[in-house]
Amino acid sequence: MSVTRRQFIQIGAAGAGAAAVGSGLATRWWGLDRDPTPDPRTDGDAVVPTYCELCFWGCGVLAHVKDGRVTKVTGNPAHPLSRGMLCPRGAGATGLLYDPDRLRQPLLRVSDRGEDRFEPVSWDAALNRVAEGLERVKQRHGTEALALFTHGSGGVWFKQLMKAWGSSNIGAPSYAQCRGPREAAFQVTFGTPLGSPEPLDLANARCITLIGSHLGENMHNTQVQELAEAVGKGAQLVVVDPRFSVAASKARYWLPIKPGTDIALLLAWIHVLLEERLYDADYLAQHANGLEELKAHVATATPEWAGPITGLAPALIRDSARLIGAARPASLVHPGRHTVWYGDDTQRERAMSILVALLGNWGRRGGYVLQQKYPLAGYPHGGPPPPATRPKVDKPKGGLYPLASEVLASGLCDATRPGQALYDLKAWLVYGCNLVQAMPDRPRLLEAIQALELLVAVDVLPSEICGFADVVLPEATYLERDDDVWNGPWRRPFIAARQAAVPPMYDTKPGWWIVKELAAKVGLADHFPWKDAQDFVKARLAVKGESWETLKLTGVLLGAEAPTCEEEGADLSFETESGKIELFSKDLEEAGFDPLPVYRPQEEGPPGSFRLLSGRAPLHTFGRTVNNRLLAEPYPENEVWLNADAARALPGLGGRALANGEKVVLVNQDGVRSNPVRVKLTQRIRGDCVYLVHGWGQTARRQRYAFGRGASDAHLTTRVKIDPIMGGTGMNGNFVRVERAPEVA
Amino acid sequence: MTKRYAMAVDTRRCVGCNACVIACKTENALPEGGFRDWVVQEVHGTFPDLSMQIRSERCNHCADTPCVAACPTGASHVGEGGVVLVNRSKCTGCKACMASCPYGARYVTPQGFVDKCTFCLHRVERGKGPACVETCPTRSLTFGDLADPASPVAQLVARRSHAVLQPEAGTRPHVFFLT
Amino acid sequence: MTELDVARHSHLVDPQLHVWGWEIPAYLFLGGMAAGVMVLASRLLDRPGERSRALRWLPFAAPLLVSAGMAALFLDLEHKLFVWRFYLAFRWTSPMSWGAWILLLVYPVSLLVALTALDDEQAGWLADQSGPLGRAVRAARGWALPRAFALRRANVAVGIGLGLYTGILLSTLGARALWSSALLGPLFLVSGLSTGAALLLLFPLEAEERHLLARWDLLAIGAELVLLLLFLVGLASGGAAAHAAAGLLLGGRFGAAFWGLVVVAGLAVPALLELLEARRLLRPTAVAPALVLAGGLALRWIVVTAGQL
């Protein structure tokens, strides 16, 4: 047919129209033109309350489960430690659960220790291998030759195993590598160690003084929450830190102190408080011993004396002291937590505890308050009595460290090197500790490890310590397992449930199962009469007629409120010899230590070197989250902080100044070289020290993301300043040179 | 009274921990590399006279939206309460909106459409707060209806000194940084 | 001293702030050239009397160039399957939207003009080549011939629209200091005209046609120089951001490319050559046009890239 011009136009027009209408209608039909609220649908079909294990604080969480996957982990509003809010690590728990590099089945070592070559085996084979090893050690060296390193909730089961097996050599890096000096000092002064979570009423403090402790980077959730609450209420901060920490950026006074000179500052502060009668005289008269000795002791410790030592202006010392004194009694000097710095740490903590006493802050609102544990019965149906055992062996021959109140993990390592202690340790169970990063002086640690007849690691990731193990036992992550209840002390006592949100992935098992199976294989089955963790918990609850059903529903059982401070009607008592606060300590005197803290200078590093300091990044927990893809995204690797002006003065850079973000290598005084690590040139740190976030520079090949990222402060910590009072391993006595990293072709 | 959603970010409380960032990633199942919020630390001065402002930033849900204006398909649009949204089923990935956003608040997902902060409208509609707001351990983030003078966010903006990002861009942001 | 630290290491966000790669500059360049061809070819065709064989075919360059440009644009889309979404909405605030629709206008108008430009024998040949479409071609040409003049006017109008649009697309994206100038539209238009002229000059035209084009090109180049100057002055006298942007072109990372490729090679030199050619002091060569084309592409590449820094 032939088309006329007119037809053509008509066709054209019609076609166009149809197209327009059609497309319009079409989109109607497909509903594509409505703008629905975007909904990612991550709310769980089931929401399981449990508590977090991304660090050791134990916040209550809600695990959202959808189609058998944990979509997200949020805070449990009913839980006193999280109050519905989480730190980034807790919120990033799924990054651990779904870490592609997780341990998937038990592993047996097939080459030399440390070569990190393994073959996967069945649980039965793995546990048989462990059982044989244990029996052999028992025959040759006795049950006590077995040591347990444990850090984390599942440790309960392994402690039970140790008890039944007959060894009291149970330690954690969280004492002699962490809280130890603080615990010893407060024990001496107030008669009780502080423990964890610390009994601090930060929220109601009007002035908060931080010595190091870098809350805000240190993300112990509840403390950060309360710090912000206090700031919100107008509390003033005094922050003593060589580094312009996050907390320092919020402080009324930042004291950029020369590392290692805090005792001088603290004595000067005490001097000012006493001189200007800013202390709580009545409180001291009623509760404390040794004020006169103290006055005499600090008579000459003026700010003018401390100024040159600490590198701080005397005026700054005096003004900050006045601010601190003016805010009493709600003037809270934070005791810190990771306090093993210089070997004189118990004495520094003593000075801090004395300050706490002078301010009348102990037992007062906005200060050190009283906490209780929820009165939960132990497991009722005890099995056969555990065998008597030789004393634990974490102290060297000749019994040093008289005031150590917990087992020294470092001591256990030393007792493994032949002939160091009363008897040698020959086998290690390592639960949830990456000793390779946690322990200073790695060569010494490896020496101990090589002397072992058996090393069993229980972990969730192929972490560094696993690389040295004979047998690696893959535990299910906290989201996949039941455990004993959390039962720490708190202002209002409570317990929290640990329950699996999803079944274990791969061939992993919960700690309780591993222990029960292993116990059976070494003939200790009747020490473990319970069926599983839940059965165990139910039995404990049943004793006082409490029901698991209520606990599992909310994840928390709250105990009775009790007065936590004088203002609430609590009366103060102190479990010291004298029953009073001991400003002057006879115990220390008798043990041959300074009864009152004395400042002694730390030795300086070689010229051109920087003191190596370490700390935390809010997104990570030591090295255990470095492989967590979720948490690594905003913080993929650590950087070495170096003062920008000091960097300009660096020698040996071939004329070309360091650029921010450029890779450098740190070389310590013993010639140990770090991985190449990015340098952060900043004004936020003194010119005499550098700073690394702890946990990077991982040597575990199977953690594919973490491997080789950043630099390890632990690796560079070859000099250790042991605290003679409690055996803490001071880690801030190492010095590094900064070299430009060799260009990689 | 029509709603006007807004957020106040208390830079005095914020410690820059990134919990808001991680919570957003899991709540909204963001792809690897995708961020709807992020943390900025701004340091001024020389040692030892330093000051630092820490900000948790996200889309400002501007009242004057170059991103929406630039969008050829209507994918970028202003939703309930002035919340700026992207309808991914209309998005061609032409990136005109990104080119026009002064704040870098948008990104292209691996599937090819543009994504950005939604103020967690899906949660707000269920009477919950945005994920970042609810998890923030320092309670730095306050979300609410600015049009309601009684709302916490309105109160904060009324009482506290505050600033918005790049006011000169003329976008009239509705995320306020309390100082 | 200020330290800025953004905790966002994202290949999806931050590299993307550099939103547009080579595709958009290419698209703007081709679009501009098409605009030039539409306008100039129409004007040439307006002339009575003999037309060179080349000129009869050249109007087809416009739709071809536009198609190439659209291909580039399409390549840049991250969500290609949804390209049709452009045509389910007209958003008057969005130059992208304007562009999408203008491009649709370009085809019918420029094609019809092209058909009218052919003589009957050429048209017949084309129709025969067009197979099944042959009839449509004949019909369309039949319809267009009596309206040739009006169509050419339309062609000029659409051409100008297209040329302006290529600049406005950027200038409405206020976020980027370098782009937020109302002069970008006119600038890209005249640049489009001169690249269009340059393209035509590459073909064997009648001396007279050549002469006219060269003149128009000179005008365009002159206008372009003035607009560039105003554009830079505007930036330099603007806020800090605008200042920095100007710096990028005048001295900074793009200084060399801008002065060398755009100003000297792309404008000054060809202008000179064309002057000499016009004075019959120089035999016309492909050199001047080639330089103009290179300069035009460089201009768009530099403005698009520098604008995203």
Ligand SMILES: Nc1nc2c(c(=O)[nH]1)N[C@H]1C(S)=C(S)[C@@H](COP(=O)(O)OP(=O)(O)OC[C@H]3O[C@@H](n4cnc5c(=O)[nH]c(N)nc54)[C@H](O)[C@@H]3O)O[C@H]1N2
């Ligand atoms: N995000 C996150 N939070 C954590 C952890 C984690 O891994 N990740 N770990 C938790 C655990 S177990 C612990 S023990 C705590 C540790 O956290 P903290 O108890 O706060 O540890 P510190 O070693 O006191 O903090 C290191 C800070 O002390 C400063 N510093 C270094 N040397 C000196 C000095 O000589 N004098 C003074 N005044 N300051 C100095 C450093 O610059 C740094 O800012 O963090 C807990 N919270």
Ligand SMILES: Nc1nc2c(c(=O)[nH]1)N[C@H]1C(S)=C(S)[C@@H](COP(=O)(O)OP(=O)(O)OC[C@H]3O[C@@H](n4cnc5c(=O)[nH]c(N)nc54)[C@H](O)[C@@H]3O)O[C@H]1N2
């Ligand atoms: N140089 C240096 N050394 C330090 C510190 C420092 O700042 N610098 N900090 C010290 C301090 S404060 C402490 S508290 C210690 C901490 O040292 P550790 O107690 O060793 O803690 P992590 O380093 O986190 O190691 C935890 C290990 O447990 C594994 N893990 C994680 N979750 C689970 C689980 O659910 N089950 C099991 N079975 N394993 C799990 C992880 O993969 C990792 O291998 O380190 C101390 N050592």
Ligand code: SF4
């Ligand atoms: S502080 Fe963070 S990581 Fe630690 S338990 Fe609480 S939420 Fe988990």
Ligand code: SF4
């Ligand atoms: S969670 Fe809160 S404190 Fe942490 S970075 Fe975000 S806003 Fe700041």
Ligand code: SF4
């Ligand atoms: S911040 Fe950017 S994306 Fe958000 S509304 Fe403003 S311009 Fe649009």
Ligand code: SF4
């Ligand atoms: S990328 Fe999507 S949302 Fe952005 S302008 Fe283009 S179509 Fe609109």
Ligand code: SF4
């Ligand atoms: S409001 Fe929702 S989407 Fe926006 S940043 Fe917060 S969590 Fe992400």
Ligand SMILES: [Mo]
């Ligand atoms: Mo610790």
